[in-house]
Amino acid sequence: MSEQAFAPEYLVALFDDPRRLVSAVRAVRARGLRVYDVYTPHPVHHLDDAMGLTRSRLPLATLAGGVLGLVSALALELYVSVYDWPLNVGGKPDNSMLAFIPIAFELTILCAGLATVAALLLRCRLFPTPHARVVVAAATDDQFALVLRWRHTAFDPQVERLLYDQGARDVSRKAIAR
Amino acid sequence: MTPSALAPVSAQKPHPAPRLTPPWIAADVSARQITDEVMRPLVSRPGAAWLASFAVALLALAVGVASVAYEVSTGVGVWGLNKTVGWAFDITNFVFWVGIGHAGTLISAILLLLRQQWRTSISRSAEAMTIFAVLCAAVFPLIHMGRPWLAFWVIPYPNARGPLWVNFRSPLLWDVFAINTYLTISLVFWYLGMIPDFATLRDRTAAGSRRLVYSLLSLGWNGSARTWSRYETATTILAGLATPLVISVHTIVSMDFATSVLPGWHATIFPPYFVAGAVFSGFGMVLTLLIVTRTVMQLEHYITLRHLEVMAKVMLLTGSIVGFAYATEFFNAWYGGNVYERYAFVNRATGPYAWCFWIMVGCNVTAPQLIWIRRVRRNVAALFVLSILVNVGMWFERFVIIVTSLHRSYLPSSWTMYQPTLIEVGTLIGSFGLFFTCFLAFIRVLPMIAMWEVKAGTGHAAEPTHE
Numbered sequence: 001m002s003e004q005a006f007a008p009e010y011l012v013a014l015f016d017d018p019r020r021l022v023s024a025v026r027a028v029r030a031r032g033l034r035v036y037d038v039y040t041p042h043p044v045h046h047l048d049d050a051m052g053l054t055r056s057r058l059p060l061a062t063l064a065g066g067v068l069g070l071v072s073a074l075a076l077e078l079y080v081s082v083y084d085w086p087l088n089v090g091g092k093p094d095n096s097m098l099a100f101i102p103i104a105f106e107l108t109i110l111c112a113g114l115a116t117v118a119a120l121l122l123r124c125r126l127f128p129t130p131h132a133r134v135v136v137a138a139a140t141d142d143q144f145a146l147v148l149r150w151r152h153t154a155f156d157p158q159v160e161r162l163l164y165d166q167g168a169r170d171v172s173r174k175a176i177a178r
Numbered sequence: 179m180t181p182s183a184l185a186p187v188s189a190q191k192p193h194p195a196p197r198l199t200p201p202w203i204a205a206d207v208s209a210r211q212i213t214d215e216v217m218r219p220l221v222s223r224p225g226a227a228w229l230a231s232f233a234v235a236l237l238a239l240a241v242g243v244a245s246v247a248y249e250v251s252t253g254v255g256v257w258g259l260n261k262t263v264g265w266a267f268d269i270t271n272f273v274f275w276v277g278i279g280h281a282g283t284l285i286s287a288i289l290l291l292l293r294q295q296w297r298t299s300i301s302r303s304a305e306a307m308t309i310f311a312v313l314c315a316a317v318f319p320l321i322h323m324g325r326p327w328l329a330f331w332v333i334p335y336p337n338a339r340g341p342l343w344v345n346f347r348s349p350l351l352w353d354v355f356a357i358n359t360y361l362t363i364s365l366v367f368w369y370l371g372m373i374p375d376f377a378t379l380r381d382r383t384a385a386g387s388r389r390l391v392y393s394l395l396s397l398g399w400n401g402s403a404r405t406w407s408r409y410e411t412a413t414t415i416l417a418g419l420a421t422p423l424v425i426s427v428h429t430i431v432s433m434d435f436a437t438s439v440l441p442g443w444h445a446t447i448f449p450p451y452f453v454a455g456a457v458f459s460g461f462g463m464v465l466t467l468l469i470v471t472r473t474v475m476q477l478e479h480y481i482t483l484r485h486l487e488v489m490a491k492v493m494l495l496t497g498s499i500v501g502f503a504y505a506t507e508f509f510n511a512w513y514g515g516n517v518y519e520r521y522a523f524v525n526r527a528t529g530p531y532a533w534c535f536w537i538m539v540g541c542n543v544t545a546p547q548l549i550w551i552r553r554v555r556r557n558v559a560a561l562f563v564l565s566i567l568v569n570v571g572m573w574f575e576r577f578v579i580i581v582t583s584l585h586r587s588y589l590p591s592s593w594t595m596y597q598p599t600l601i602e603v604g605t606l607i608g609s610f611g612l613f614f615t616c617f618l619a620f621i622r623v624l625p626m627i628a629m630w631e632v633k634a635g636t637g638h639a640a641e642p643t644h645e
Contacts, residue, residue: 036404041209041378042634048407056411062419080334080343089347099347102430106355109423113363113416117370123610124405126373126397130390139401140374142209142633174180 009150009175010036011159012136013168014143018044019020020167021144022027025050028146029168036149039139058119066108073107074100143169183522205389207479209633213378216627219475220379224622229475235575235614242608245601247320263584263596269317269434270576271606274459275315275613276357276431277452277572280424281345281460283364286371287420290413296488298631299480303471303621304464305368310616311463312361314609319353321605349433356430363423367416373399374409374630428456435579440524441474442583445510452504455572458496458542462568465489469562480627482557490555492570497546500575504543518588526582530595541571 015021022044028035035051077100081087086094121127136145144166148159165170224232249256282304288335289297320326332354334344334643346352383389399405432452435443445451465486472481496621511523526535548554555561586593620626 006277037402040403040406040631041409042374043402043406044634046401051403053404053407056408058408058411059415062415076348077335077346081346084341085343087345089345092347096347102349102352102426102433103346103355105426106352106359106423109419109426113366116412116415117366118406118421120370121397124402124408126399126405128394129398130393132377132380132393132396132400132412133396133416134381134400136401140378140381140399141213 009173010135011148011163012172012174013146013148013163013166014136014170015167016136016143016169017167018047018144021146022046022050024146024166024168027162028148028159030158031162033148036147037135039136039145040145041140041142041144044144047079057078058116058123061119062112062116066112068115069107069109069111069119070104072111073104077103197597202292207636209636212627212632212636213382213630215477215480216629217376217379217382217626219622220625225474228618228622231474231614232618234617236610238607238611239610239615240608241604242611245608246317247605249601249605250324250326251320254322256599258597258599258602260594260596261588262592262594263581265584266577266581266596267598267602267606268322270573270580271609272315272318273431273452273576273580274573275311275318276611277428277459277576278463279308279311279315279360279364279454279460280428280453280456281464282306282311283360283420283424284457284460285464286367287417287424291416291421295635296485298635299627300464300468300485300489301631302368302371302624302628303468303617303626305364305371306617306620306624306626307460307467308364309361309368309466310613310620311358311460312364313616314613316361317356317612318607319350319604349430349437352430353434356427360423360427363416363420367413369421370409370413370416371628372624374401375625375628377401378629379625385391425453428453428496435583440583440587441516441518442526442579444519446509447503447506447510451500454496454503455542455575458493458500459568459572461489461493461496462565462572465493465561465565466569467617469565471626475621475626477627479631483558485557486558486561489562490549490561493564494546494549497542497568501543504539521586522583523584526578529582529586531578531582531585534574535582538571538578539573540569542575545571585641 013024015024018040021038021040024036025038025047029050029052038047038051040047078095081096081100082094092099134140135147136143139145146163160171257267285297285304286301286308291303320329323329331339332344334346373396376392377399380389380392380396383392429449429452431455432448436445436448438444468481469486470490472478508523508527511519514520526532545564548560548564554564581596585596
């Protein structure tokens with residue numbers, strides 16, 4: 001079977017109720033089928049677990065950003081106040097480390113926050129585009145879509161039957177523009 | 179994955195017992211209906227009430243622009259400041275507006291971490307309020323510089339002026355970093371929260387320029403569960419970062435005063451006292467805004483009486499903390515035995531600005547105590563009046579702290595009075611104009627209720643939230 005011919009083929013099952021969606025995902029995976037993706041209007045409880053998604057590594061980006069912010073803030077403050085422009089302010093020592101903490105704290109938070117968001121956008125490939133790859137338009141409104149892919153799963157009548165049994169409102173084959 | 183997962187839905191593990199309290203939004207509101215109702219203000223023509231409010235806000239903004247233009251072109255001398263009171267109306271307004279912003283972050287970040295369901299329908303507008311309030315606040319230090327076009331000098335960068343660096347030991351510079359970080363993180367958090375809603379709007383809008391704008395803003399969001407999973411991680415992290423941030427911001431603002439040696443300012447209680455006051459005033463402003471908005475935009479079943487009641491309770495709590503802080507300050511002034519400190523507080527309560535002090539006490543300490551009465555906190559009109567009183571009281575609090583401490587300090591020969599000029603009053607009016615212009619525009623061009631969060635919380639959509 002040539003992959004070319006069937007590459008854009010998807011099987012889309014629509015659900016009204018997120019609980020049925022979660023149990024359908026569990027059922028599909030229990031059958032040994034691979035879930036291409038699930039599209040929902042809001043985060044659904046237990047779906048991560050049902051899909052077998054692992055914990056995100058985003059906190060590493062937060063940590064990296066935070067460390068970068070902290071180190072660069074302290075380095076800048078020390079360089080400026082101790083080496084480049086030592087200024088006697090009320091007889092305080094050049095290295096007034098305690099007074100440097102607030103700005104170091106703010107820059108830690110700033111860099112950690114921006115790094116987290118940047119990592120999220122990069123990892124999820126979210127960027128301004130006029131042509132969003134929308135699989136099921138109603139999934140941003142009130143529908144919950146479970147999508148299987150031909151390449152992963154040859155569709156047989158039994159798969160569609162399984163999805164209907166799990167409470168799907170509609171199961172259809174669809175080509176999705178890449 | 180166990181084979182039992184193939185069993186029909188009814189055989190799934192039993193659902194936990196339903197919560198004893200009813201959901202925050204009626205369970206019969208469908209997800210489609212939420213989208214429709216939140217979209218309505220964005221696609222319909224503005225009503226007379228909105229147009230009238232917008233016209234008033236623009237007028238106030240114009241007054242502010244004229245006042246600032248006159249001040250900048252003439253000099254800071256057009257304000258009523260003198261060598262004793264070198265700081266008054268502008269810094270009062272600055273602290274007032276920064277404080278307003280804090281409720282937004284509290285609602286969107288701290289209540290998210292605490293998994294408070296009721297925040298969902300008010301978080302978006304509270305975050306918007308934060309951003310607009312911080313913008314209003316930022317105006318005041320800028321125009322007090324006299325030459326605001328040189329404001330970039332407060333940013334440390336290698337320059338041709340020496341290099342002339344900033345003084346990292348100054349709380350005013352800490353403020354620069356705190357406010358800018360706060361504004362940036364709040365903006366990012368606000369926008370991040372709107373991405374799924376922009377996608378909803380995009381998919382509900384016919385092709386055209388409006389859809390193109392929503393498309394670009396939605397960053398190609400398609401509701402993928404993998405994206406949602408990471409998105410929830412990221413928002414939790416951001417909430418975790420915003421929580422210490424918001425506390426640090428008003429802490430640093432309070433250090434503008436507390437690190438000085440002026441009686442009435444030099445107090446270790448200032449940071450917690452300021453943070454509580456900020457949350458207090460912020461909730462006052464949230465209540466004011468939301469009571470008007472829910473009525474004008476007909477969103478009463480999203481922003482319900484229960485929401486208002488909970489916010490009133492937060493106001494009661496923080497108002498009581500503020501009242502306790504006032505009492506503590508007076509106790510310390512008496513117990514500390516320092517004549518200057520003691521005089522600062524005697525002067526505050528009985529001196530020429532005593533009327534400001536008593537307005538502050540009446541509005542901030544006495545009035546909110548009415549919220550103990552159930553009938554008062556379930557009465558929208560009463561809550562509206564109380565929220566206005568809190569705003570007035572908190573503005574006066576900052577004025578009292580700043581002006582009464584400055585105008586009579588150590589050296590009686592320097593004692594003097596301060597009176598704001600019309601230009602300063604005009605600038606204050608202008609800041610309200612800026613705030614309301616932004617907020618009124620916001621409720622017409624952006625989804626003012628976080629659709630996806632409300633959908634996740636309604637009975638129709640998901641299992642009861644519990645962990």
